[in-house]
Amino acid sequence: MDKTLDAPLILITGGSRGVGAATARIAAQRGYDVAISYVSNDDAARAVVADVEEAGQRGLAIRADSASPDDVVQMFETIDRTFGRIDVLVNNAGIIAKQSRLEDLGFERMQRIFAVNTIGPILCSQQAVKRMSHRHGGRGGVVINISSASARLGSPNEYVDYAASKGALETFTIGFAKEVAGEGIRVNCVRPGHIYTEMHASGGEPGRVDRVKATIPMGRGGQPEEVAHAILWLASSEASFVTGTFLDATGGK
Numbered sequence: 194m195d196k197t198l199d200a201p202l203i204l205i206t207g208g209s210r211g212v213g214a215a216t217a218r219i220a221a222q223r224g225y226d227v228a229i230s231y232v233s234n235d236d237a238a239r240a241v242v243a244d245v246e247e248a249g250q251r252g253l254a255i256r257a258d259s260a261s262p263d264d265v266v267q268m269f270e271t272i273d274r275t276f277g278r279i280d281v282l283v284n285n286a287g288i289i290a291k292q293s294r295l296e297d298l299g300f301e302r303m304q305r306i307f308a309v310n311t312i313g314p315i316l317c318s319q320q321a322v323k324r325m326s327h328r329h330g331g332r333g334g335v336v337i338n339i340s341s342a343s344a345r346l347g348s349p350n351e352y353v354d355y356a357a358s359k360g361a362l363e364t365f366t367i368g369f370a371k372e373v374a375g376e377g378i379r380v381n382c383v384r385p386g387h388i389y390t391e392m393h394a395s396g397g398e399p400g401r402v403d404r405v406k407a408t409i410p411m412g413r414g415g416q417p418e419e420v421a422h423a424i425l426w427l428a429s430s431e432a433s434f435v436t437g438t439f440l441d442a443t444g445g446k
Contacts, residue, residue, distance in 0.1 A: 200224055200225060200226045200250060200251070201224070201225050201226070201278075201280040201281065202225065202226045202227075202228065202272065202276045202278050202279050202280050202281070203216075203217075203220050203225045203226070203227055203228070203280065203281040203282075203283065203428065204228045204229075204230070204268075204272060204279055204281070204282050204283065204317075204321075205217050205220075205227065205228070205229050205230075205283040205285050206229075206230045206257075206259045206282075206283065206284055206285050206286035206313070206314075206317060207229075207230065207231065207232075207259070207285045207286030207287060208227075208228075208229025208230060208231060208238070208241060208254075208283075208285065209229060209231035209234050209237040209238040209240075209241055209254070210234065210237055210390065210391050211388070211390030211391055211392060211417050212285060212339065212385060212388065212390060212417045212420045212421060212424075213229065213283070213285040213286070214229075214237070214241050214417070215416075215417035215418045215420070215421040216283060216285070216417075216420075216421040216424050216425065217229050217241050217244075217245060217252075218241065218244050218245070218248070218421075219418065219421045219422070219425060220421075220425060220428075221244065221245040221248035221249075221250040221252070222248050223425065224250065225250060225280075225281070226245075226250050226251040226252070226276060227241075227242075227245045227250060227251075227252050227253070228252070228253045228254075228255060228272055228275075228276070229241055229242070229252075229253070229254050229255070230254075230255050230256070230257040230259060230268055230286065231254060231255075231256060231257075232256070232257075232258055232286075233256075235256075238254035238256075239254065241254065242254050251275075251276070253271070253272075253275055253276075255268050255271055255272075258309075258313075259284075259286045259309065259313035259314070259316065259317055260305075260308035260309045260312055260313045260316070262316055265313075265316045265317055265320055266320065268320075269317075269320040269321075269324070273324075278324075278332075279321060279324050279325065279334065280325075280332075280334050280335065281334060281335045281336075281337070281428045282317060282318065282321040282334070282335070282336045282337070283337045283339065283424060283428075284313070284314035284317055284318065284336065284337070284338045284339060284362075285339045286309060286313055286314075287309060287310045287339065287341075287359075287392075288305070288306060288309045288310065288355075288392075289306070289352050289355045289392060289396045290302050290305075290306065290352075290354075290355075290396065291396060291397040292350070292351045292352065292396050292397050292398060293351070293352075294350055295353050298353075298354055302354065303354050306354050306355055306358050307354075307357075307358045307361070310355065310358035310359060310361075310362060311358045311359075311361045311362050311365070314338055314362055314365065315365060318336055318365075318369060318380075321334065321336055322336075322373060322376075322378060325373075325376075325377065325378050326373060326376040326377065326378060327376045327377045328376050331377065332377070333376075333377025333378060334377070334378050334379075335378070335379050335380075335381075335427065335428050336369070336378060336379070336380045336381075337380075337381055337382070337383060337424050337427050337428060338362055338363075338365070338366050338380070338381070338382045338383075339382075339383055339385065339420075339424070340359045340362050340363050340366075340382050340383065340384045340385075340439070341355070341356070341359045341384060341385060341386075342384050342385065342386040342387075342441065342443045342446060343355060343356035343359055344356055344359040344360040344362070344363050344384065345384070346446075351396070352396065362382070363382055363439065366380055366381070366382040366437070366439075367437055370436045370437035371437060374436050374437070379427075379432070379433075379435065379436040380436055380437065381427045381432070381435060381436060381437070381438045381439070381440065382438070382439045382440070383420060383423050383424055383427065383439075383440050383441075383442060384439055384440065384441045384442065384443065385415065385420045385442050385443070386409065386414075386415060386441070386442060386443025386444055386446050387401070387402045387405055387406065387409060387414045387415065387443075387444070387446070388402070388414060388415045388416065388417060388419075388420060388442075389402050389414050389415070389416060389417070390417055402414035408446065409443070409444040409445065409446045410444060410445030410446060411444035411445050412444075413444065414444070415442060415443075415444055419442060420442045423440050423442045427440065
């Protein structure tokens with residue numbers, strides 16, 4: 194596919210690994226130019242951009258902490274300069290911390306998890322709506338928030354703070370979707386279940402999916418690409434009448 198200046202632009206936060214990286218690669222194969230944000234892994238981010246370019250699309254990796262208002266503003270200004278448009282925002286960046294019961298959670302940990310998982314998507318959506326909304330002269334667009342089945346399940350004894358941060362993100366999704374539905378912007382949410390990504394190592398149990406897969410009705414964990422397909426369906430015109438909706442990619446759990 195030839196590179197083109199009128200390709201739609203998708204921004205995926207936390208796009209250097211896991212679901213974000215899978216979404217970036219598949220999006221490029223479907224004709225999107227792709228921007229990703231990442232916090233620290235330069236090599237992984239460069240590898241994603243290389244794959245985007247191999248697919249014939251323009252790629253850009255931006256080092257930015259989505260929980261930092263200044264970083265978010267600078268990231269969107271960089272996209273303005275480089276692409277001159279944004280059509281889809283995927284609020285994918287998210288973190289967990291080591292598995293713990295509630296009484297052992299530290300305050301700084303709670304603050305950081307909510308900053309990245311909840312405030313970060315709100316900050317990014319704030320910048321996106323200023324560019325997408327018909328109220329601001331935009332052409333419309335799509336915002337997709339990446340939650341977690343934990344928002345429904347609560348993650349007792351492991352990540353109740355993470356689950357709570359995702360629950361807050363889901364409430365934001367509902368309100369934001371209603372706020373901009375008449376302005377050309379669709380806002381939806383994907384809830385991944387137990388997916389084989391590097392995130393589990395951050396929680397102290399790299400093999401967590403294999404431990405719990407017997408509790409999943411389909412009997413297996415999911416692959417990042419399976420979540421990416423759900424995200425990109427919501428981004429597509431096939432979902433043109435879908436907003437304020439939650440799509441579970443959980444294997445039935």
